[in-house]
Amino acid sequence: LRKYHNNPHIAADYNFDIDKPIVEELKAKPRKPETLPPMQMNNRKFSIAKDRNKYNYGYQTKTTPKIKYGYRLLIGSLVIILGVGFIWNLNTEAANKKNPLNVPPLLAKPEESIEIIIDTPTNTDFDELDDMSVYYSSDSSSKSVDNLSYERDIIQKYCDIYHINSDVVFSKLAALTDNFTSDDFLTNFHIPGVTCKGEEVFASSEEEILLYAIRAMKQLPDQLDVDTTNLFINNNYQSSTDYCSQIDYISQVMGVDRCLVYAVCKAECNFKSDLFLNANNPAGLRMDGSWWHFDTAEEGFIETCAEIIKYYRKIGKPLTDTSYTTLSQIGAIHAPIEDGNDLWLDNVWSIYNEAKKNETELFGSTNNRFSK
Numbered sequence: 001l002r003k004y005h006n007n008p009h010i011a012a013d014y015n016f017d018i019d020k021p022i023v024e025e026l027k028a029k030p031r032k033p034e035t036l037p038p039m040q041m042n043n044r045k046f047s048i049a050k051d052r053n054k055y056n057y058g059y060q061t062k063t064t065p066k067i068k069y070g071y072r073l074l075i076g077s078l079v080i081i082l083g084v085g086f087i088w089n090l091n092t093e094a095a096n097k098k099n100p101l102n103v104p105p106l107l108a109k110p111e112e113s114i115e116i117i118i119d120t121p122t123n124t125d126f127d128e129l130d131d132m133s134v135y136y137s138s139d140s141s142s143k144s145v146d147n148l149s150y151e152r153d154i155i156q157k158y159c160d161i162y163h164i165n166s167d168v169v170f171s172k173l174a175a176l177t178d179n180f181t182s183d184d185f186l187t188n189f190h191i192p193g194v195t196c197k198g199e200e201v202f203a204s205s206e207e208e209i210l211l212y213a214i215r216a217m218k219q220l221p222d223q224l225d226v227d228t229t230n231l232f233i234n235n236n237y238q239s240s241t242d243y244c245s246q247i248d249y250i251s252q253v254m255g256v257d258r259c260l261v262y263a264v265c266k267a268e269c270n271f272k273s274d275l276f277l278n279a280n281n282p283a284g285l286r287m288d289g290s291w292w293h294f295d296t297a298e299e300g301f302i303e304t305c306a307e308i309i310k311y312y313r314k315i316g317k318p319l320t321d322t323s324y325t326t327l328s329q330i331g332a333i334h335a336p337i338e339d340g341n342d343l344w345l346d347n348v349w350s351i352y353n354e355a356k357k358n359e360t361e362l363f364g365s366t367n368n369r370f371s372k
Contacts, residue, residue, distance in 0.1 A: 151180050154207050158214040160237040161302075163295040168231050169217055172224065173210070185209070193224045197310040208253055215302065239280070239297035243271050246298050248363040254305040257322050258363060261305055263352035264334075267344065276300070283307065284335075307334070324349055 152170060159166035176192060177185040184190050189203040194213045203209035213224075221228050239246070244262065251258040268283045269276040276282050280294040283304040294300040311330045312319055328345055335341035355362055 148174075148180060151206075151210065154210045155214065158211050160235055161296050161298045162214055162218045163233060163235055163237065164214070164218050165230050165233050168227070169214055172217065172226055173213055176213075176224070195220070195223070196306055199310075199313070204255055205253070208255070211253060211302065215306075237296065243282075243297060243301075244362050245364070247301055248365070250298060250301045251305055254302070254309065255319055256305045256308050257319065259352055259355040259359060260322055260327075261301065261308065262355050262362065263348045264308070265301070265304060266351050266355075267347040322352070327352070 151173075152166075155170050155173065156166045159169055173191070174180060180186075184192070186206070189206060189209040190201065191209055191213050194201050194209070194216045196212055196215070201209065201212045203212060217224055217226050217231070221231060243265075247261050247265065248258050251261045265271065265282040269281070271282070275284065275291060276297075279291060280297045280300040281292050282297070282300045285292040285300075285303055285307060292303070294303065308330070309319065311333050312321075312326075314333060315326070315329045317326050317329070327349055331341070331345045331348065335344040337344075
């Protein structure tokens with residue numbers, strides 16, 4: 001057996017006597033089987049041989065690994081880390097190309113210097129529209145003409161309010177402002193031909209001048225040489241009943257005291273008169289002797305703010321002056337006593353002071369440039 005199997009561990013020390021039977025030999029020499037030590041396979045060194053069975057005693061030849069498993073694990077980990085780092089670097093470079101100033105996405109205007117104005121509204125709700133209340137000025141030399149998402153959003157917002165075609169409006173305004181990059185538009189917030197109440201508009205923000213431009217396109221399309229073929233549409237936009245939030249947002253965009261706008265509208269219609277519910281006219285405004293009809297409540301609030309600005313311009317007072325004397329001068333224009341408006345001034349003044357006391361409850365925020 002040892003010779004056949006080429007295995008020295010097979011015992012062969014029985015003394016077989018030819019003259020005695022095998023059974024008697026075993027009985028004569030009782031003994032326990034020899035216990036061989038376990039084979040120390042882990043300590044055996046294997047090597048490659050030309051004759052695989054020459055040195056390995058019948059066991060399978062095993063090659064010694066050139067690289068241990070610990071080294072393999074270390075090298076594999078390094079490869080994975082380098083791969084993840086490379087992918088991360090590519091994503092970072094792509095993100096930097098999209099947002100080179102590393103500004104948060106909600107405020108970023110790519111390739112454009114940004115200046116945040118502190119007194120802008122931050123907690124306003126303009127129906128279901130996105131909050132575009134962050135104003136900023138930019139340098140026309142660095143403005144990207146390919147990325148006009150901010151202007152598109154603003155134009156879409158007010159075109160919904162005025163029920164006019166945003167594509168027509170955007171194309172016309174882009175032509176008037178050299179794709180929204182002209183110095184006059186970015187620095188002076190001015191668009192040639194845009195007027196309000198007979199006065200040329202120089203606004204205080206990009207959103208404000210776009211608002212005035214869209215208003216002018218609806219009311220005075222010929223003045224801006226706008227083709228009205230596809231201008232007026234029914235976009236099914238409807239205002240919400242959160243009138244305080246609408247007044248808050250619009251009045252701050254246009255630079256009017258929100259408490260004063262609220263007081264005038266509250267005294268005129270109490271937000272439930274037939275004129276307001278059926279014509280969205282919150283302040284008894286007239287056009288050519290007839291009650292003015294607006295498509296949405298926001299359009300009515302915008303026109304009310306424009307009227308108040310016109311009154312301030314006529315009496316030569318700044319918009320920050322909301323004294324009783326100033327309000328009486330405004331009332332003399334808007335609601336003359338001889339027309340039966342004896343109680344108008346006292347009502348508006350009372351509502352105004354009450355709104356000032358409860359400004360946070362009414363508008364949900366104390367962020368108001370006219371707060372005392």
